[in-house]
Amino acid sequence: MKFSGMRIRKRSKISKGEAVIVRLIAIVLALIVSGFIIVAITKLNPLQVYAGIIDGAIGTSRRVWVTIRDIIILLVVSVGLVPAFKMKFWNIGAEGQMLMGGLAASALMIYVGNSIPNGLLLLLIVIASCVAGMLWGIIPAFFKAKYNTNETLFTLMMNYVAMQFTTFCIVFWEKPKGSNTVGIINAASGAGWFPPFLGQKYGLNLLFGILVTVILALYLKHTKHGYELSVVGESPDTARYAGINVKRVIVRTVALSGAICGFAGSLIVSGGSHTISTSLTGGRGFTAIIVAWLAHFNSFIMAAVSALLVFMEKGAVQIASQFGLNHNVSSIITGIILFFLIGSEFFNNYEVVFDNSEAEEK
Amino acid sequence: MSMFLVFIQKAISQGISILLGANGEIITEKSGNLNLGIPGIMYIGGVSGLVGAFFYENAVSSPVPLVGFIIALICSLLCASLAALLFSFLTITLRANQNVVGLALTTFGIGFGNFFGGSISKMAGGVGQVSVSVTASAFQKSIPGLSNIPVVGTLFFSYGFLTYLSIVLVFVTAFILNKTRLGLNLRAVGENPATADAAGINVGQYKYFATIIGGAIAGLGGLYFVMEYLGGTWINNGFGERGWLAIAVVIFALWDTRKACLGALLFGALSILYMYLPGLGRSTQELFKMLQYIVTIVILVVTSMRKNREDQPPESLGLAYFREDR
Numbered sequence: 178m179k180f181s182g183m184r185i186r187k188r189s190k191i192s193k194g195e196a197v198i199v200r201l202i203a204i205v206l207a208l209i210v211s212g213f214i215i216v217a218i219t220k221l222n223p224l225q226v227y228a229g230i231i232d233g234a235i236g237t238s239r240r241v242w243v244t245i246r247d248i249i250i251l252l253v254v255s256v257g258l259v260p261a262f263k264m265k266f267w268n269i270g271a272e273g274q275m276l277m278g279g280l281a282a283s284a285l286m287i288y289v290g291n292s293i294p295n296g297l298l299l300l301l302i303v304i305a306s307c308v309a310g311m312l313w314g315i316i317p318a319f320f321k322a323k324y325n326t327n328e329t330l331f332t333l334m335m336n337y338v339a340m341q342f343t344t345f346c347i348v349f350w351e352k353p354k355g356s357n358t359v360g361i362i363n364a365a366s367g368a369g370w371f372p373p374f375l376g377q378k379y380g381l382n383l384l385f386g387i388l389v390t391v392i393l394a395l396y397l398k399h400t401k402h403g404y405e406l407s408v409v410g411e412s413p414d415t416a417r418y419a420g421i422n423v424k425r426v427i428v429r430t431v432a433l434s435g436a437i438c439g440f441a442g443s444l445i446v447s448g449g450s451h452t453i454s455t456s457l458t459g460g461r462g463f464t465a466i467i468v469a470w471l472a473h474f475n476s477f478i479m480a481a482v483s484a485l486l487v488f489m490e491k492g493a494v495q496i497a498s499q500f501g502l503n504h505n506v507s508s509i510i511t512g513i514i515l516f517f518l519i520g521s522e523f524f525n526n527y528e529v530v531f532d533n534s535e536a537e538e539k
Numbered sequence: 540m541s542m543f544l545v546f547i548q549k550a551i552s553q554g555i556s557i558l559l560g561a562n563g564e565i566i567t568e569k570s571g572n573l574n575l576g577i578p579g580i581m582y583i584g585g586v587s588g589l590v591g592a593f594f595y596e597n598a599v600s601s602p603v604p605l606v607g608f609i610i611a612l613i614c615s616l617l618c619a620s621l622a623a624l625l626f627s628f629l630t631i632t633l634r635a636n637q638n639v640v641g642l643a644l645t646t647f648g649i650g651f652g653n654f655f656g657g658s659i660s661k662m663a664g665g666v667g668q669v670s671v672s673v674t675a676s677a678f679q680k681s682i683p684g685l686s687n688i689p690v691v692g693t694l695f696f697s698y699g700f701l702t703y704l705s706i707v708l709v710f711v712t713a714f715i716l717n718k719t720r721l722g723l724n725l726r727a728v729g730e731n732p733a734t735a736d737a738a739g740i741n742v743g744q745y746k747y748f749a750t751i752i753g754g755a756i757a758g759l760g761g762l763y764f765v766m767e768y769l770g771g772t773w774i775n776n777g778f779g780e781r782g783w784l785a786i787a788v789v790i791f792a793l794w795d796t797r798k799a800c801l802g803a804l805l806f807g808a809l810s811i812l813y814m815y816l817p818g819l820g821r822s823t824q825e826l827f828k829m830l831q832y833i834v835t836i837v838i839l840v841v842t843s844m845r846k847n848r849e850d851q852p853p854e855s856l857g858l859a860y861f862r863e864d865r
Contacts, residue, residue, distance in 0.1 A: 187861075218662065267638055269575075269638065269642070320840050320843070324840065324843040324844045325843055326839055326840050326843035327790075327839060327843065327852065329573070329575075329638060329857070330786070330787075330790055330835075330839055331836060331839055331840075333575075333783065333786070334787060334832045334835050334836050334839070335832075335836070337780055337783065337829075337832045338829055338832045338833065338836075341825055341826065341828050341829040341832070342829070344825045344828075345822050345825040345826055345829075348820075348821045348822040348825060349822065460646055460649075463642045463645070463646060464642075464646060466638070466639065466642055467639050467642060467643055470636060470639045471639075501661070502654070502658050502661070502662075503653065503654060503657040503658055503775070505649075505650045505651075505652075505653035505654040505657065505775075506650070506654050507650070508646055508647065508649060508650020508651075508653075508654075509647060509650045509651055509654055511646055511647070511650070512643055512644070512646050512647025512648075512650060512651075513647070515643040515646070515647075516625070516629070516640075516643060516647070519629055519633075519635045519636075519639060519640055519643060520629055520633055520635070522633070522635055523633035523634060523635065526634070527634070
């Protein structure tokens with residue numbers, strides 16, 4: 178029996194059901210492996226580990242809402258990256274765009290927080306954070322459009338410029354002096370904080386998250402802009418031939434992408450932490466890239482993957498704190514889940530064929 | 540004068556991690572693989588050397604520096620190679636997107652490093668921070684005799700083994716890439732894999748080979764930081780953005796390891812310059828730390844404007860190779 182006839186073939190298509198099953202298998206394998214790792218570290222029995230994870234993520238109603246809040250942030254950033262990725266523009270600058278958005282929100286809260294009505298302030302915060310993120314996206318997009326400058330590396334560097342800019346601002350905003358942290362902004366007045374919505378502290382976050390996701394899905398599917406950017410992504414030459422102004426589409430699309438990521442920054446600051454630091458993003462800008470790509474830009478799958486990752490992260494952090502271990506274990510778990518999901522993509526796109534006849538001919 | 544000497548010495552010690560990372564990434568990128576997992580791999584390389592040395596020093600009553608040195612080196616090379624192997628398997632064999640796999644690897648690697656670096660001492664039942672001073676002393680040992688020469692000794696001979704290794708690797712890599720058949724083939728794979736394939740070069744094998752060797756070298760950058768720079772301990776996120784700076788240096792050096800040497804020195808100098816300039820307030824210092832990234836962006840833009848053929852990234856950088864798509 179010869180195995181030399183084994184080869185890899187591109188699948189013509191895969192049914193939705195099969196694709197879902199492949200991903201589910203990947204997730205189950207990832208959960209088993211990450212469970213094993215936690216067991217090895219904590220010496221708990223596996224069932225206790227999973228119970229601990231569930232408790233950490235959704236154990237109390239407060240935890241449920243914190244989990245929802247964080248799922249929404251990851252989802253919004255992933256959604257924000259989709260237009261750029263669909264155009265094959267590798268925007269890996271979401272970290273910086275979020276940070277700039279968060280910075281704009283904090284600046285407004287600090288400087289005009291207590292002098293204008295809260296409704297107006299919130300409106301300004303949303304606009305300013307979008308503009309800040311947009312600006313951070315437009316700079317690399319302009320050079321990509323004009324000189325074809327490598328956007329992967331450019332947007333990556335912009336992250337660290339944003340990070341240094343944030344530490345620069347923190348020097349002026351720190352409270353108490355010398356602490357190098359900003360503390361809770363407007364702790365007494367709550368100016369610039371998202372108000373409770375439908376009785377829930379994070380209700381507004383949920384509403385905004387759903388709105389952004391739906392609007393963007395409609396924009397991509399049903400508008401001329403959405404069509405143009407996907408043509409540019411497929412082939413810039415075709416787009417040019419069809420009379421599309423490729424440069425304009427690139428700048429416009431990345432501006433939109435940056436704006437949504439900037440908005441996510443305000444969701445974190447105004448809608449959650451009420452403070453600003455360089456660890457505001459917590460690597461979510463990078464994780465979102467993987468989420469958007471794994472979901473093939475499908476909103477529902479993005480929501481599902483975001484939910485899975487945040488759920489596991491919260492659970493792992495809970496277990497880590499119970500055992501006095503450091504919370505970085507959650508990054509290990511996130512990494513493992515991502516590796517399995519990335520690996521499973523192969524089986525959706527290709528099939529392995531055992532073709533013995535060919536081997537015998539040789 | 541003596542302050543200037545110290546500045547250069549400090550700049551070099553800041554630059555070595557970046558140089559090793561950049562050297563590894565250049566080898567990787569020459570094969571057409573853009574490995575954004577390098578920052579994660581550097582964390583993995585650093586922490587695994589540390590953990591290896593930690594177990595050795597705890598297991599014997601009077602640890603020998605040289606043995607700890609060898610164990611740390613092997614652990615670091617092995618784990619960094621395994622991480623690079625994972626990247627290779629996912630991107631070359633399973634044909635996954637390189638950016639995505641790289642970023643996932645970086646997330647994983649940084650978590651892995653901070654987790655084990657921060658808790659290994661506790662998990663082994665000890666208290667306080669992990670410390671492997673005996674092994675670190677072997678890494679920090681400078682050249683006896685020569686390091687005592689004034690000025691020249693301080694400037695050139697006051698470093699440990701990994702510093703000299705990193706310089707040797709720069710020239711070895713440059714020689715292999717530019718003067719040997721192996722290097723020519725590797726560059727062909729990175730520029731145009733279809734043509735290389737047609738010429739009978741095993742594209743997958745070269746990509747695997749380059750990515751794993753590159754990962755191992757980058758991992759040494761992490762080991763350098765943990766052993767020679769920190770003296771055998773761990774600070775969470777202490778390694779900072781050096782991994783990304785290594786990727787920035789690759790651009791700065793236009794994919795030439797010899798220029799990466801200068802780039803790493805420059806970046807090392809820029810990262811500590813603010814401490815040596817009088818009259819800088821805290822806020823201006825933070826702006827100074829931005830310089831290295833701004834410099835990288837400017838170089839990126841200028842090279843794309845000039846469109847000089849010698850200075851471009853490998854043609855197929857970031858793209859997976861499908862023979863059937865040719």
